[in-house]
Amino acid sequence: MPQSSVLLTQEPSPQTVQICDLPHKVYEIERNTGPYSSSGSATAGFRTAKYLSEEWYQNNYARYHEAFADRDHAERNRHESKQLTCETEALCRRTQLDSSKKVGERLQDIFFWKSELQREIEDLLAETELLNGIKLRMERALDALEVPFSIATDNLQCRERRQPPDLVRDNVELELLKEAELIRNIQELLKRTIMQAINQIKLNREQKEICELDWSDKVETYNIDEMCGRYNNRSTNIQFHAHSTKFEESASCPETWSKYTHDNIYKAEREKMASINLRLMMNNILNDTAEDLRLQCDTVNLAFAKRCEEIDDAKHKLDHHLRKILVEIGDQEKNISSLKQAIKDKETPLKLAQTRLYHRAQRPNVDLCRDAAQFRLISEVEELHMSLRALKDKLVESEQALRNLEDTRMTLEKGIAIKANSLFIDQQKCMAHRTRYPTILRLTGYQ
Known part of the structure; x- marks a missing residue:
């Protein structure tokens, strides 16, 4: 093909073919070199790149067809765009309402x-x-x-x-x-x-x-x-956040x-x-x-x-016995005094009887007779000795009894003192101290 030729192609849509019914042809633009062309030296510069008349008409038809196809496509795009806009608007409203509900x-x-x-x-x-x-x-x-x-x-x-x-x-x-x-x-x-x-x-x-x-x-x-x-569509503080739809790795599920x-x-x-x-x-x-x-x-x-x-009762009993002991001590002391006086009283009759026997022992010869008077004086002396021994024994016994009474008195007095000390400890010390025992409220933590 010559270098000056230009290949023009047009792919019409099926709708265009039906409306225009134009043939699908490739037009070639050539130089006028045929037998009917002017090839004189004087017109060489004016005949170099010109089209044929058929080519001019065909070119116009092609432009008409292209304009019609573009207009039809644009019209269809406009209708589809309007429909898509309505559909997306409804979908947006539904989605937005559902999101707001959620x-x-x-x-x-x-x-x-x-x-x-x-x-x-x-x-x-x-x-x-x-x-x-x-x-x-x-x-x-x-x-x-x-x-x-x-x-x-x-x-x-x-x-x-x-x-x-x-x-x-x-x-x-x-x-x-x-x-x-x-x-x-x-x-x-x-x-x-x-x-x-x-x-x-x-x-x-x-x-x-x-x-x-x-x-x-x-x-x-x-x-x-x-x-x-x-937030709503009229809010002024809304803006684009391109990466807001990304889920965080630490996000939890409901x-x-x-x-x-x-x-x-x-x-x-x-x-x-x-x-x-x-x-x-x-x-x-x-x-x-x-x-x-x-x-x-x-x-x-x-x-x-x-x-x-119990201690007080024992103390009272000890006091009672102590009083009796004291009375008995007094009586025993009197008894001892009377025994000593009785012993002393027996000394004169004994001296008298012994003096009589002593002097009667001075009787001469046959007159030193064991007469009834002699026997009676002897028995009197023996009786007096027996009485003295009995009185002395009784005195010893009474003195021992007195000592026992004194010991008992001391024991009783000590026992009374011990009981008094025990009562003092239990009553004056212990029981008096126990009056400070906390009440139920204090023990349960209340002030």
């Missing part, structure tokens, strides 16, 4: 869990305050136990100063030992319970902090979703989201129930221990009163 439903879910968390936080806070209050009561009750323990130990130490034979392991001492042991056991129980309360308060506060963090996240999320729910909050509430409820049970147990412990202590205190006081009655 955001509203999500707001309801967030508000529900936020309200549940807030209620649980308030319940935990109130329960922790109550548990802390009863813990303070138990601490005051533990401090109040120092008084009865010091009273019990002081009573035991005071009663160690009793003198024999009153230094006995009586019922009062047994009850005092029981009281001291009971107080020590209660102190250990209260200390262990206070530690449990401290640990439970710590757990309550930790769980409350977890719920508060979750609640804070829910509040922030609620505010964000509420702001999103208020199931794990609700399960997380549900688990937090469940744990908080569990700690709250454990705190309630512990608080009820602590209250029962305070009431039971206070009642046990007061019962034991009453038992000890009753034992003291009974023991004091």
Whole structure:
């Protein structure tokens, strides 16, 4: 093909062919070199690139066809664009309404869990305050136990100063030992319970902090979703965020989201129930221990009163016997005096009888006769000696009896002094000290 030729092609659409019914032909533009062309040297520059008439008409037809096809395509595109615009507008409205509905439903879910968390936080806070209050009561009750323990130990130490034979392991001492042991056991129980309360308060506060963090996240999320729910197409603060549709790697699913909050509430409820049970147990412990202590205190006081009655009765009996002993000592002293006087009174008759016998022993010869007078004087002397021996024996016996009475008097006086000392210890020391025993309110931790 010659270098000056130009290839023009046109691919009409089927609709164009039907309307124009023009042949599909390739037109060639050539130089005028045929037998009818002018090829003179004078016209060479004007005939070089010109088209034929048929080519001109064909070119016009091609331009008409192209304009018609482009106009038809544009018209169809315009109708399709209008239809697509309506469809996308309806789809956008439906999608936006559905999204707003979903955001509203999500707001309801967030508000529900936020309200549940807030209620649980308030319940935990109130329960922790109550548990802390009863813990303070138990601490005051533990401090109040120092008084009865010091009273019990002081009573035991005071009663160690009793003198024999009153230094006995009586019922009062047994009850005092029981009281001291009971107080020590209660102190250990209260200390262990206070530690449990401290640990439970710590757990309550930790769980409350977890719920508060979750609640804070829910509040922030609620505010964000509420702001999103208020947005509309006329909002002025909306803008493009090209990468906002990307899911975060740390994002949770609705199931794990609700399960997380549900688990937090469940744990908080569990700690709250454990705190309630512990608080009820602590209250029962305070009431039971206070009642046990007061019962034991009453038992000890009753034992003291009974023991004091026994000691006082023994003291009165000793006083009664001492009075009789003193009377008997006086009578015995009189008896001894009378015995000594009787012995002294026998000396003159004895001297008289012996003097008579002495002088009658001076009778001469046959007149030294064993007559009735001699026998009677001899028997008189023997009778007087027997009387003196009997009186002296009785005097010795009476003096021994007097010494025994004196010893008994000293023993009775010592026993009375011991009983008085025991009464002083039990009544003036121990029972007076026990009047400072704490009341039920103090033992249960109330001021």
